Amino acid sequence: MPRHSFVDESGKKWTACCECDRGGNGAAKDKCSCGWKSKRWNGLGCFIGTEIKENP
Numbered sequence: 001m002p003r004h005s006f007v008d009e010s011g012k013k014w015t016a017c018c019e020c021d022r023g024g025n026g027a028a029k030d031k032c033s034c035g036w037k038s039k040r041w042n043g044l045g046c047f048i049g050t051e052i053k054e055n056p
Helices: none
Strands: 013-016
Touching: none
Parallel strands: none
Antiparallel strands: none
């Protein structure tokens, strides 16, 4: 799976909606109003999202 999230030059984490726990692929109960239906990369993301936790 391609990774679209990154850390910018000032050290802040930017999380793509499709890789966010509150996005379309995430399991969070509280979904984001912007990315709740983003299942594939569409250019959306933010600096306050949290990445989906991978199962070991």
